[in-house]
Structures are given as structure tokens and as C-alpha cells.
Amino acid sequence: MKVCAVIPAFNNETTIAKVVEGARAHLEQVLVIDDGSTDDTPYAAADAGAQVIRVSKNRGKGNALRVAFRFARENGLDAIVTMDADLQHDPHEIPRFLDRHRKKGAKIVVGNRMWDKKNIPPIRYAPNKIGTVTFSWLIGQPIEDSQCGFRFYGREVMDHIPIVNDGFEAEADILLRAGKRGYGIDFVPIKAVYFSDPQHRSYYRNVRDTFRISIIFLMNLFWKNR
Numbered sequence: 001m002k003v004c005a006v007i008p009a010f011n012n013e014t015t016i017a018k019v020v021e022g023a024r025a026h027l028e029q030v031l032v033i034d035d036g037s038t039d040d041t042p043y044a045a046a047d048a049g050a051q052v053i054r055v056s057k058n059r060g061k062g063n064a065l066r067v068a069f070r071f072a073r074e075n076g077l078d079a080i081v082t083m084d085a086d087l088q089h090d091p092h093e094i095p096r097f098l099d100r101h102r103k104k105g106a107k108i109v110v111g112n113r114m115w116d117k118k119n120i121p122p123i124r125y126a127p128n129k130i131g132t133v134t135f136s137w138l139i140g141q142p143i144e145d146s147q148c149g150f151r152f153y154g155r156e157v158m159d160h161i162p163i164v165n166d167g168f169e170a171e172a173d174i175l176l177r178a179g180k181r182g183y184g185i186d187f188v189p190i191k192a193v194y195f196s197d198p199q200h201r202s203y204y205r206n207v208r209d210t211f212r213i214s215i216i217f218l219m220n221l222f223w224k225n226r
Contacts (some may be wrong), residue, residue: 001079001098002076002077002078002079003029003077003078003079003080003081003098004027004029004031004071004072004075004077004079004080004081004082005023005024005026005027005029005030005031005032005033005080005082005091005094006031006032006033006065006068006071006080006081006082006083007019007020007023007030007031007033007045007050007082007083008032008033008035008061008064008065008068008082008084008085009032009033009034009035009037009041009042009045009085010034010035010036010037010058010085011037011038011039011209012037012041012085012086013037013039013040013041013044015073015085015086015087016032016041016044016045016048016085017044017045017047017048018033018087019083019085019086019087019089019091019147020032020045020048020049020050021048021049021091021186022033022090022092023081023083023091023094024048024049024050025091026091026092026094026095027081027094029051030049030050030051031051031052031053031068031071031080032045032046032050032051032052032053032085033053033055033060033064033067033068033090034052034054034055034060035055035058035060035061035063035064036054036056036057036059037058038056041085041159042054053067053071055067059166059188060166060167060168060170061149061166061167061168061170061171062166062167062168062169062170062171062197063163063166064069064162065082065163065170065171065174066163066170068080068082068216069153069158069163072155072157072158073158073159075170077155078154078155079152079153079154079155080152080153080158081094081097081098081102081150081151081152081153082149082150082151082195083149083150083151084149084150085194087192087193088127088188089111089149089150089190090191090193092189093111093150093190093191096144096188096189096190097109097111097150097151097152097188098152100152100186100188101132101152101154101186104184104186105184105185105186106152106154106185107153107154107156107157107178107183107184108151108152108153108154108157108174108175108178108183108184108185108186109151109152109159109184109186109187109188110144110145110148110150110151110152110175110187110188111145111148111150111151111187111189111190112128112144112145112148112187112188112189112190113118113145113148113189113190113192114128114132114144114145115189116192117191118205119191119192119193120192125135126146127147128145128146128147129174131143131146132144132145132146132148135172135175135179135189136216138179138180139175139176139179139180139185140179141179141184141185143175143185143187144187146172146175147171147172147189148190149168149171150190150213153174156183157174157178157183160181161174161177161178161181167170172176
């Protein structure tokens with residue numbers, strides 16, 4: 001397979017090089033989508049060996065994934081592995097996603113942190129747990145972690161699931177619509193890593209983004225042909 005690591009990044013100059021270097025240990029091609037950074041993120045990523053696509057202003061993770069899906073189609077990639085730029089995802093766990101796809105043939109493989117409850121902040125664990133139950137019910141297959149962005153996306157998903165949201169809710173929408181269309185979704189256990197210091201900043205906003213994900217769920221519940 002021709003697989004590329006994809007790292008959406010926004011003002012991650014202190015961590016992006018480590019993520020790129022870790023990903024390059026497992027995948028030859030690494031793409032950083034610089035989402036309008038105002039620091040040295042794109043330069044640090046390029047120096048570490050990544051190909052960088054720069055977005056002129058910050059638009060959100062969904063838009064970055066839209067850019068990545070288009071890049072994959074235009075460059076004949078079979079799959080991408082998406083991961084965060086703040087070291088919340090360990091690049092050395094990439095082989096788990098590739099192995100699971102090879103063994104199970106799943107079109108999407110998602111990192112599962114929910115087994116590691118003691119290392120997940122309660123404010124993040126509770127909405128994710130609710131999501132695992134409601135998403136599983138809606139699409140008719142088990143969802144073990146509804147919010148993790150460490151994922152393998154096969155080409156068929158990138159060809160047929162358009163990304164229509166710019167924010168974090170795009171990941172929920174992809175998961176729901178792919179499941180409703182019958183694409184196989186599988187999970188691999190990964191470490192739950194959360195940081196409180198500014199160096200490893202996350203731009204996920206618990207109230208706002210959880211609300212948006214809830215709206216996406218309702219849209220997939222009532223609009224059958226999205």
C-alpha cells in the first residue's frame with residue numbers, strides 16, 4: 001500500500017518536529033497541513049522532513065482533513081493515517097493501524113483510548129463514552145472511541161465520504177456516515193495521553209465542540225442520505 005501520515009497543525013512549533021520524525025520512522029511520506037499557523041510550525045515541519053501544505057488562515061481540523069483527502073486522491077494514495085501535532089498521539093503506534101487494516105480489511109481504523117480510563121480527564125471521558133453508545137446504536141456496529149483523531153482512512157472512504165464541516169465535528173461526521181454506508185470500522189488500543197502545559201496545546205473546546213458533535217449526530221439521525 002501507498003500510505004501517508006497526515007498531521008493537521010496549528011501553532012505547534014515546539015512539538016511538530018518530534019511528531020514528523022516519529023511518523024517518518026514508519027512511513028516514508030509525511031504530510032503536514034499547516035492550518036494558518038502564525039509561528040514557525042511549517043518551517044519546523046519541513047526541516048523535519050515533512051511535505052507541507054499551507055492554508056492561509058485557520059479554518060479547523062475538518063478543512064485540514066478535506067485538504068488531505070484531496071491530496072490523497074490526486075497523488076494516488078491507498079490510505080492515510082491522521083494524527084495530532086501536539087504529541088497526544090504516539091507516532092510509534094502507527095504500525096498497529098496498518099496491521100489491523102491488513103488483518104481485518106477495515107476501511108477506517110480508529111485509535112481506542114477508552115480502555116485507559118485513569119489517564120483520561122473526566123470532562124473528556126464522559127462525552128466520549130456517551131458517543132460510543134449513541135454512535136454504535138445509530139450505525140449498527142460497535143464504536144469503541146468516537147472522538148479519537150488517530151485514524152487510518154482507506155481510499156474508498158476518501159473517495160466517497162465528502163467532508164462538509166470545518167471543525168472537530170468533521171471526524172464524527174465521517175465516522176457516522178461511513179458506518180451508515182456499511183464501511184467496516186475497527187479499533188486498536190492506544191495510549192491515552194493528555195497534557196496540561198501550553199507546549200502541548202489542544203484546540204478542542206469541550207463544551208463548544210461536544211455541542212457541535214451532538215448536532216452532527218442529530219443530522220445523521222434524521223437526514224438519511226447525507
